[in-house]
Amino acid sequence: MRTTYHVVVIGGGSTGAALVHDLVLRGFKVTLVERGELTSGTAGRHHGLLHSGGRYAVNDQESAIECIEENIILRKIAPGSFEENDGLFVAITDEDVAYLDKFLAGCETCHIPTRVLTAAQVKRLEPHINPQVKLAVQVPDATMDCWRLPMRFFATAKHNGADIRPYNEVIGMLITAGTVTGVRVRSHVTGQEYDLKADIVVNATGAWAEKVSEMAHARVPVKPTPGVMVAVRGRWCNMVINRLNKPSDGDIIVPQRGLSVIGTTSWTVEDPDRLGLPEDHVRRMFEKGGELIPAVKHAPMRAAWAAARPLIAEGGAQEGRELPRTFKCFDHKVRDGIEGLVTISGGKGTTMRAMAEATANVVCDKLGLDIPCRTKEVVLLPYWAYYQ
Amino acid sequence: MRTASIEEKRRSGVWVWQAITGVLLVILLSLHMIVHHFVVEGGLRTYQQVLDYVGNPLVVAVEILFLVTVTYHAMLGVRAILFDLNLSESQKALVTRVLTVLGVVVVAWGVFLALALFRAANA
C-alpha cells in the first residue's frame, strides 16, 4: 500500500538510515537530507560494538533488553555484516568477581544468554588477556562496521524509492500557524537554497537534535556526551573484551579488522561540532585498556577520536553514565504545541532499527494510519547497492 | 561511464605475447646490436660489409625473425598505451586494425629490403 504523505527526515546517521528504510517500506514518500556525508556524525564514529546488552544488564535494563533483541534482529536482516566472535566480560580483580552474581542475574532478567568461563578457559580463548584474569562471562557481542551497516539500510531504502540527499543542510523550518510544513535546505554541492514541503518532518540528528529543533522553537533535552576512543594497530583479541563491572572508562576493547579499539570516556559538551580530544582521556584509554589486555599499552596508535552520544536528560540532574542509554521519540505537538515535527534521539547504533520503528509508529499515529512495521523481516541489500 | 558488459569484452591474453616477444628481443636485439655495431670497426657497417653479412640465408632468416618480433612487440606496446585511454570498444577495434596494418607494412618493407640485399649479395 502507498500513502501520498511526504516525510522529510533530517540527519543521515544510523537512525535516519533505518528510518527511511522503515518509512518507504510502509509506503511513505521519503526524502532524507544530511548536511555532510552519510554517517559523518556520531553513527560512523561509534565504537563498532554490536551490544549483547550485557553492559546495561544491571543498571539500565530497558536498554539491555533493546540491545539483545536488536542484536538478534540485525544479524538476521544484515547477514555477513558482522564479525561474529561473541564477547567476554572479564573479571580481573576480586571486586570484579563480586559483580558476577548481579551481572548474571541482570542478564537473566533481560534474556541475554551467558556462559561462565574459568580463568584457564579464558586464557586459552584470548592469549593476550591480562594473566590476572579470575573468570569471564561469554555473551553474544559482535563487531559492526559503523559505515557499512547503516549503508545497507540506505541502499535498501534507495532501491525502494527513498530520496537520499547527503551534502544538503537544513538551514530553517517552514512554519505556518504553529505547524511545521517543511524545511529550507542549502545544497553544499551547488550552493543553492530550496524549500522542501513535508507532511511530517522528523528530526533524527542525534546529538544535534537540540540545534535542529530550535529552528522550530521546539526544545529537546539532548546532551551531547562525547567519549574518546583509541584504535591501536594489531588485533589483540578476537572477541569483544568488556570489564565485568559497572560501566566505566576504557572498559571495552573491540577488535576490528587488524585493529583493536579501546573505549571509552564520557563528558558533556555544549556544541557537538566542537568536541576536542582531551589528552588525559587518550592516555586513560591506554592505561585502562592495558588492565584488560596489557599489550595494548605499547601497541602503536592508529587513531584517537571522539564521538558525541546523544543522551536524553529528561528531568535534569543526571549526567553522563547515569543517564539511560535508551531512546525517546518526541512528538512536538504534545511537548511544545508544534504540529508536524517529530524528534528521535538517544539510543545507540545497536538499536537503530528499533528507534526507527518507534519513530515511524509515531508518524503513522499522527497521520491516523495503521501500517505495520516490516523491518524485522526484510533482509537488507549489500551496502554497495547504494551506488547502483 | 562507459558500460561495456564483460560478455562484450574480449578475453585477452596478449600481455603474455608481449612478455614472450620481450624475452625473445632481449636475445635478438642484443645480437643485433653486437653484430651490427659493437663488433664492427667504427660502429656501422659499410655497404660492402652489410652485403657480406646478409649474403648468408641464416642471417636473413634471423633478421626477419627479429623484424617480426620487434614490430609485433612495438605495435602491442602502442596498443597497450592507447588502451589505457578511455576508448570505446569500437575505438579499440580501430586501434587494433590500424596498428595491424602499420605492423604489416613495416614487416613487408623490411622483408623486401632484406631480400633485395640478399639478392644483391649473391648476384
Place this chain on the structure above:
Amino acid sequence: MNQHGRFGPTRPITLKILRYKPGFIDPPRYDTFQVQADPLMTVLDALEEIKATADSTLLYRHSCHHASCGTCGMKVNGREQLACVARLVDEGTDEVVVEPLGSAPLVADLVVDMTPFALHMAPSGMALVRDSEFMPEAERPAGVERYTRYEDCIECNICLSACPVANTNPGFIGPAGLAAAYRALVTGERPAAEVFAYVDHDDGVWRCHSAMECSAVCPSDVQPGHKIMALRRELVAYKVKRFFKRG
C-alpha cells in the same frame, strides 16, 4: 588553549584546500585556512575545525575517524592518504595542500563520486568478512565455529587515484576490484571460472602495467598491486592447464 588537547607544542599550518561547487565555485579554486596543529592533529581534525569555525559549506567525506570506513581518502600534498590518520605535522611543510582524489568524478570540494568505484568493486565477489588469521593458537568458545574479521580493503578509492591507468581509463576495473577478485578466488567464495571471467579482458587484469603505486599508497595493507600480479599468475596457470586438458 588548544582546542584539540595538549599533545605537545602547536604550530601554525596553512591548509590550501581545493574548492569546487558546480555552477557556483566554478572553475575550481584554492582557499587557504590556518590552524594551530598539535602533533596529533590530523588533516580531518583540521577540516572539522575549519568547517565548525570558518566555513560551514566546506564539503569532505568522513565517517569512522580511524581508517576503517574508507570515506576520507584525499590527496594531501599530492599523495593519497586517509585524512583521519594523516597527521599535519608529519607532512613537514608549513602549507599543506588538500585536494580530492583523482580517477573519480568530482562532486564538490573534496567529495568524489564513489559510484564508478562501487560498480567495479561489487562484482568481484569478495565478502566483507573473512576468517581471522590472528592468534591461530587461540581456542574458540562454544557457539563460535570460526573467528572472523573484516577484510583489509576499506574501499577508499585511494589505489585508483594513485594508479596511472585508472586515472585515464575509467573502464579499468582497477587495483581494488582486482585485489578483491583475487581474495574471492583464494577464499573460494567464487568459482575460479567466474573470477577469471570477471578479470580476463583488456580492462581487467591485463590493463595493469605494474607501477605498483597502489601497493605503495594503500592505507590498509591490502597491497593490491601484489595481488594483481598473483591473480595473473593464477590466471596464466589456469589457462595453461586448460590448454593441455583440451589438447
Place this chain on the structure above:
Amino acid sequence: MAVPIQQKSTGARALQAWFNPLKRSAGFLAFVLMRVTGIGLVIYLLLHMVVIGNLLRGPEGWDALVATMKSPAVLVLDVILIAGILIHMLNGIRVTIIGLGFGTSSHKGIFWTLMAVAALLLAYSGWLVFTK
C-alpha cells in the same frame, strides 16, 4: 531532486600523471621510464626502417650516410638510444617476472638492481661508442 553530480574532466591532468614520477615510489618511476622509452623506441624503429632503406641506393648513398653518422652529435644520440634500449629491456625483465606473480614483494629491489646493471652496460657502451 537528486543530488546533482557533475563530472569534471580531468583528462589532461590524468595524462600528465603518466610522465610524472614526483611524490611517487620506485614502481611508478619504472612505469614512467617504460612508457617514455617505449614510445621513443617505437619512433626510432620507424625512423630506422626508413634510414636503412638507403641501402637500396647502393654503396655511394649508404657509405656517405654512414660517414655523417659519425659526427659527435649523432654519437650522443646513439648513447641516448642505447640508454633507452637498456632501460626498456631490463625494466621489461622486471615487468615480466613480477607480472607473472614472482618476486613481487621485492619489486623495488629488482628495479634498482636492474637499473644498476643498465647503468654499467650504458657506461661500457658509451665507452665503445666514443672510442671505436
